[in-house]
Amino acid sequence: MNQIQSMTDENLRDFITCPYKFYFELIEKKKRSINWRQVVQHVVNKVVFSFYQLPAESRHSVCVLKLIDEYWGKVSPQIFESRIQYYTVVAKITDYLMENIQSESRKSPPLFLFEKLNTYIEELNVDLSLTFDVAEWSDSSFVIKKYLVDGTPEMLALYYHLSIVFSEKVLKRTPKRVEVVTLLDGKRHVFIPTSKDLKEGLKFLQTMKYSIEDSSNYFKTKNVNECNICPFLEECNQTIHEFSPKKYLS
Ligand code: SF4
Structure with a gap:
């Protein structure tokens, strides 16, 4: 089994x-078409980035609306499965972003705003990189936040474990909270780290590393929602693949 040298959150x-x-x-470097979820996530990231860059006194709901209007204007309805989906998505993103980001109005600017960090993790023997979307740091508190279009339980677990491992290994600090807001359902997922979470996080990432390295288990x-917007649907249904992760691993 080949060993991978690096892993990114993506x-x-x-x-x-x-x-x-x-x-x-x-690995096969096949065509990668952009789907609506990736485009909407890009818009959300732009809005969040621009919002947190404003002075505290300017961070209010009208600004959120203006920013959504500015960035959503470039999104084509054609990339959605229907017009109804296009309007439903923008309505939900607007409502839940305003509801969740508004409470950030009077706070100091975050320490990290969409900052990519890299580090070598000895226990995993791998270079790991992660983008901290929003991380607020003060003497008494360290809070990590992420705004996602949507997220499965596995995806939420990934962000939680990555956040803990990075905080402990790179910043030498345990976060007080890790918050992930999923904007299509408006839920705020709050994780409160405990002392055993670094060990759990390393175990989770080690399992993922082994899974990627062992292509026989792919x-x-x-x-079905993923398959509906996947550019490889036809190929995936027709072909029996012999996976070889060598190109990625080298
Ligand atoms: S199972 Fe096949 S069609 Fe579905 S997301 Fe995966 S690669 Fe795409």
Whole structure:
């Protein structure tokens, strides 16, 4: 079995979404078409980034609306499965972003705002990278936040474990909270770390590393929503693949 040298949060997220899709995209380097979820996530990231860059006194709901209007204006309705979906998505993103980000109005600017960090993790023998979307740091508190379009329980677990491992290994500090807001359902997922979470996080990432390295266990996702927007649907249904992760591993 080959050993991987590096892992990014994007690689891990792709692998969790579907190992087959991960293989097509990253290893076979097949065409990667952008789907509506990626486009909406890009808009959300732009809005969040711009909002937190404003002075505290300017961070209010009208600003959120203006920013959504500015960035959503470039999104084509054609990339959605229907017009209804296009309007439903923008309505939910607007409502839940305003509801969740508004409470941030009077706070100091975050320490990290979409900052990519890299580090070598000795226990995993791998270089790991993670983007901290929003991380607020003060003498008494360290809080990590992420705004996602949506997220499965596995995806939420990934962000939680990555956040803990990075905080402990790179910043030498345990977060007080890790918060992930999923904007299509408006839920705020709050994780409160405990002392055993670093060990759990390393175990989780080690398991993911082994899973990526052992291509004989790659499987197809059962999430039909993913398959509906996957550019490899036809290929995936027709072909029996012999996976070889060597190109990614080298
Ligand atoms: S069609 Fe579905 S199972 Fe096949 S690669 Fe795409 S997401 Fe995975």
